[in-house]
Amino acid sequence: MSYAKNSNGPSASTTFFSPDYVSARAQFREKVKAAGGRLEPLELGAKGPNGESLTIDIAWFGPEKPRRVFVHSSGLHGVEAFAGSAIQLQWLKQGIPPIPEGTAIVLVHVVNPYGMAWLRRFNENNVDLSRNFLTPDEKFAGAPETYRKLNGFLNPTTPPSRDLFYLRAAWPLVRYRMAELRQAIAGGQYANPKGLFFGGQRLEEGPTKLQGYMADHLAGVERIVAIDIHTGLGRFAEDCLLMDAAPERVDVNHRMRAVFGERVQLLDSYGVAYEVRGAIYNMYYRVSPTTQVYFAAQEFGTYNPARIVKALRAENRWHHYGAGTTDHPTKTELQEVFNPGDARWRRLVLQRGREVINQSVELAFEKSRSSGAS
Secondary structure: OOOOOOOOOOOHHHHOOOOOHHHHHHHHHHHHHHHOOEEEEEEEEEEOOOOOEEEEEEEEEOOOOOOEEEEEEOOOOHHHHHHHHHHHHHHHHHOOOOOOOOEEEEEEEOOOHHHHHHOOOOOOOOOOHHHOOOOOOOOOOOOOHHHHHHHHHHOOOOOOOOOOHHHHHHHHHHHOOHHHHHHHHHOOEOOOOOOOOEOOOOOOHHHHHHHHHHHHHHOOOOEEEEEEEEEEOOOOOOEEEEEOOOHHHHHHHHHHHHHHHHHEEEOOOOOOOOOOOOOOHHHHHHHOOOOEEEEEEEEEEOOOHHHHHHHHHHHHHHHHHOOOOOOOHHHHHHHHHHOOOOHHHHHHHHHHHHHHHHHHHHHHHHHHHHOOOO
């Protein structure tokens, strides 16, 4: 099925944007093999809608023990995977660039395959994996007070229905500042297992296996440049690069701005994003504590926040209090808000995705190239 609009002939929608998880995985594996990469699937216990296996597929190009590594990951938020997968498929088709001695390129295809397969942002345990990578001194507990007050509105315990969402949403918008509301709702909560943006009760199976893989392969490397693809935040068809706002990251963030330019923003409450507990960049800090880590989440804007929350809320109700099948209108709407069918949006995703990969490769390999490695 093609989601392209106003398009004649083959397009990004049919060439790189897959219609579902199974098709995306098959294309990824085929292109990795054609490009000469080593494929390592991490199989998970959960199953897809038709009982199919679910895997995090990792493609490795370069030596087993590199000094510098570029990591590109997609699908941490399940249904957001269509864009990240398309970027990876496009890049594989265009050909992996020459890899200097002592360096490697790693593509992680769909960190949350359950979410992509079932058209959910969350995993099989309703966990938002971008809230699940807590640091060792953090507990999987608690929720912002404002989230608790809005719990009844955000998480009705009934199947989806026409319940005047926009009218009901007006009160919180009047009661709270937008930045405060955004932070409280989306920053992560650990109190309601069936609620939106639930961070879990422990490190989930997918993150556990991925972190174990990275610990085995990346421990002790000199530099990691990592790009993680997301959709939803920001203006339609525009992208930004979101980075850890911790004070100790200032020098790294300055370097990132020099490489990537004005699109760089901090994960705080002053831009399009918000502070997040349990972000995936914590994994890189853990597996190689002495490594220079350059991390950014590349976020592609889609629709306005109200429409996105409405879609998440409705799909969550269908998952927990309805049949949860993928043929329901709530699934169609959720896929549209995170994977727009607009041909221009998809074209710009591929264009900017390719540009950021190329810039990231240069950042990851700059010392090797300047030292004359071949």
